Amino acid sequence: MVHTRNRLPPTRYVRCGMVTVSDGKSRPSPMRLHLSMELLRLQREEPARNNPRAAQLSPTPLDSRERIVSVTRQKVGGLGLSIKGGAEHKLPILISRIFKDQAADQTGQLFVGDAIIKVNGEYITSCNHDDAVNILRNAGDLVMLTVKHYRAATPFLQKSLHREESPLDNESANQLRAEDGWRSRSPSSASAGSHSRPTSDSYSPNGSQRRWVDVITVPLMMAYVTRYIFGTDKLRPNSFEVRGLNGVSTGIIHCDDAAILSQWLKYITDNIVGLTNLQMKLYNRNFPATERIEYMGWVNEGILNNNQPWQNYKPRFLTLKGTDVLLFDSPPLNIMDWLKCKLVFKVYQTMFRVIKDSENVDERQHCFLIQTSGHESRYLSVETRQELLRIENAWHCSVCAAVMKLGSKTFTVTTCGKTAGLTLDWNMGFALYDTESKTYSWKYKFSQLKGSSDDGKCKLKLHFQDSETKMIETKELETSNLQSLLFCMHAFLTAKVASVDPAFLSSKTP
Structure with a gap:
C-alpha cells in the first residue's frame, strides 16, 4: 500500500507527500509521492553516507544541464531557499541553502550549488546580490526558475550550511569562475571575499538537505486511475492506483x-483531464469540424460471468468523435489508430442513460448504460461523479453535432396497410411520405409531439397536437426497426432541446 502521512501542500503544479507503497501483499515501504503536470513519481530518499560529515553534504543533480523548475511561494518560508554570490563578486546567483519541507525542497528538483540563470524567463546573470534578492522576492506566487548546477560551488557552500554568513575563499571562487566557462557579465570588480546575504525566503537555519531518487515514473497523459481492486467491483478503503500507457503502475x-484521498484524486485526475484535453485539441487539428472529438477517457465495462451479476470489469477507452461512439482497448496514439477501432456505434442511434444508485447491479458506483440498436446493452462505470457528468455533457454535445450533420433520417414504415417513409428532419420535424402518391401525408414540428407509445416489437403511436385546434392527433405506424427509430427520435429531440440554448450553439461553432 501507499500510505499518505501528511496533507498536501497548496502547490499548483508540483505536489509532494510522504507515502508508503506495496503491491497489496508485501510489507509497505516508505516513499514520496511527487506530482507534476505531466508525471507522477514515486521516490525514495537516498541512503545517508556512513561518514557523519559526508551525511551533511548537499545532494547534486545527475547532470549540469539547464533545468526549469516551478516553485510556488508559501505564506510561511516564501521560496524556502537562500542565495549567495552576485555580479559584484563576479559570480552567479547561487542557491546556498534549501530548507526542509519548504517550497524549494518540495519540488525535489533544486539543489545547493544551483546557479539561478533566469527568473520567470528573465536573465539575472548580470544582477548583483541585492537586485537578485528583490527580483526573487517580487517574482509572484508561482516562480519559474531556470537553473544550472556548478560543482565548484558545492565545497564553500557546504561550509556554511549551519551559518547564515560565510566568506568565499579565493580558491573556491576561482574554481567556480572557471567552471563551465562561467563569466560574470557585470563590470564590477568588488572583492570575491565579500559576504552575501540570504534572501527573505530563508526560514530555518537548521534545515537539512535530502535527495530523492525516482523509483516509479507514471506519465499522466491518458493515464488510468482506479480505486477498485483491479477488474472487480470492490473498493479499496481510502486507496487508489494509477496506471500509465507505458504499462507502469x-x-x-x-x-x-477520505479527505486526503479526495485531494489526491482531484489533483491527479485534473492533470490527466488537462493533458487529455490538450491531446484532443491536437487531434482535432487533423479532423474536420464535423468529425471533432468531444470526449476521451477511461471507463470500466462490466463483463457478464455465466449470466451472474457483473463481477469482472474491463478498462475501455471511450471516445465521442463526430457521429460515432468508439470503445478502444487502449487509447489511440496516432491518426491511424482511429481507423482500427472494432467497437463503433452511431451516437444518434445510441441511448445514454445514467444508472440510479438503486439500480446498480453490484458495488460499482457512477454507472451508466449505452444501448445501441441491434446490439446488447453495455454497462459501464467511471471513478467519480465529476467524470460521469463530463461524459453526460459531452454526450449531449456529440448528439447535437451529429444530428445537425446528419440533417435528416428516413425510416421505412407501414400505415393503414401502405408503405411509407417517416422522415426526421432537423428543420422540418416529422413528415410521412406516401411512396405511392409521392406526396407528404402529414407534417409536424418536433415541438408538436406530446407523447409516444410502443409495444416493444414493431408498433408505434405518435401523439401530436394540432397547432390550430390544439387537439391531439394520434398516428399509428409499424416498422421492423422500432428500436433504431426510437433512439433516432430521442437524438433529434435531445438536439432540439439543447439547441434552444444560444450559448450551447455558440460553443459548437468551430
Whole structure:
C-alpha cells in the first residue's frame, strides 16, 4: 500500500507527500509521492553516507544541464531557499541553502550549488546580490526558475550550511569562475571575499538537505486511475492506483482518510483531464469540424460471468468523435489508430442513460448504460461523479453535432396497410411520405409531439397536437426497426432541446 502521512501542500503544479507503497501483499515501504503536470513519481530518499560529515553534504543533480523548475511561494518560508554570490563578486546567483519541507525542497528538483540563470524567463546573470534578492522576492506566487548546477560551488557552500554568513575563499571562487566557462557579465570588480546575504525566503537555519531518487515514473497523459481492486467491483478503503500507457503502475496508494484521498484524486485526475484535453485539441487539428472529438477517457465495462451479476470489469477507452461512439482497448496514439477501432456505434442511434444508485447491479458506483440498436446493452462505470457528468455533457454535445450533420433520417414504415417513409428532419420535424402518391401525408414540428407509445416489437403511436385546434392527433405506424427509430427520435429531440440554448450553439461553432 501507499500510505499518505501528511496533507498536501497548496502547490499548483508540483505536489509532494510522504507515502508508503506495496503491491497489496508485501510489507509497505516508505516513499514520496511527487506530482507534476505531466508525471507522477514515486521516490525514495537516498541512503545517508556512513561518514557523519559526508551525511551533511548537499545532494547534486545527475547532470549540469539547464533545468526549469516551478516553485510556488508559501505564506510561511516564501521560496524556502537562500542565495549567495552576485555580479559584484563576479559570480552567479547561487542557491546556498534549501530548507526542509519548504517550497524549494518540495519540488525535489533544486539543489545547493544551483546557479539561478533566469527568473520567470528573465536573465539575472548580470544582477548583483541585492537586485537578485528583490527580483526573487517580487517574482509572484508561482516562480519559474531556470537553473544550472556548478560543482565548484558545492565545497564553500557546504561550509556554511549551519551559518547564515560565510566568506568565499579565493580558491573556491576561482574554481567556480572557471567552471563551465562561467563569466560574470557585470563590470564590477568588488572583492570575491565579500559576504552575501540570504534572501527573505530563508526560514530555518537548521534545515537539512535530502535527495530523492525516482523509483516509479507514471506519465499522466491518458493515464488510468482506479480505486477498485483491479477488474472487480470492490473498493479499496481510502486507496487508489494509477496506471500509465507505458504499462507502469504506482502500486496501491493508501491515504489516512477520505479527505486526503479526495485531494489526491482531484489533483491527479485534473492533470490527466488537462493533458487529455490538450491531446484532443491536437487531434482535432487533423479532423474536420464535423468529425471533432468531444470526449476521451477511461471507463470500466462490466463483463457478464455465466449470466451472474457483473463481477469482472474491463478498462475501455471511450471516445465521442463526430457521429460515432468508439470503445478502444487502449487509447489511440496516432491518426491511424482511429481507423482500427472494432467497437463503433452511431451516437444518434445510441441511448445514454445514467444508472440510479438503486439500480446498480453490484458495488460499482457512477454507472451508466449505452444501448445501441441491434446490439446488447453495455454497462459501464467511471471513478467519480465529476467524470460521469463530463461524459453526460459531452454526450449531449456529440448528439447535437451529429444530428445537425446528419440533417435528416428516413425510416421505412407501414400505415393503414401502405408503405411509407417517416422522415426526421432537423428543420422540418416529422413528415410521412406516401411512396405511392409521392406526396407528404402529414407534417409536424418536433415541438408538436406530446407523447409516444410502443409495444416493444414493431408498433408505434405518435401523439401530436394540432397547432390550430390544439387537439391531439394520434398516428399509428409499424416498422421492423422500432428500436433504431426510437433512439433516432430521442437524438433529434435531445438536439432540439439543447439547441434552444444560444450559448450551447455558440460553443459548437468551430
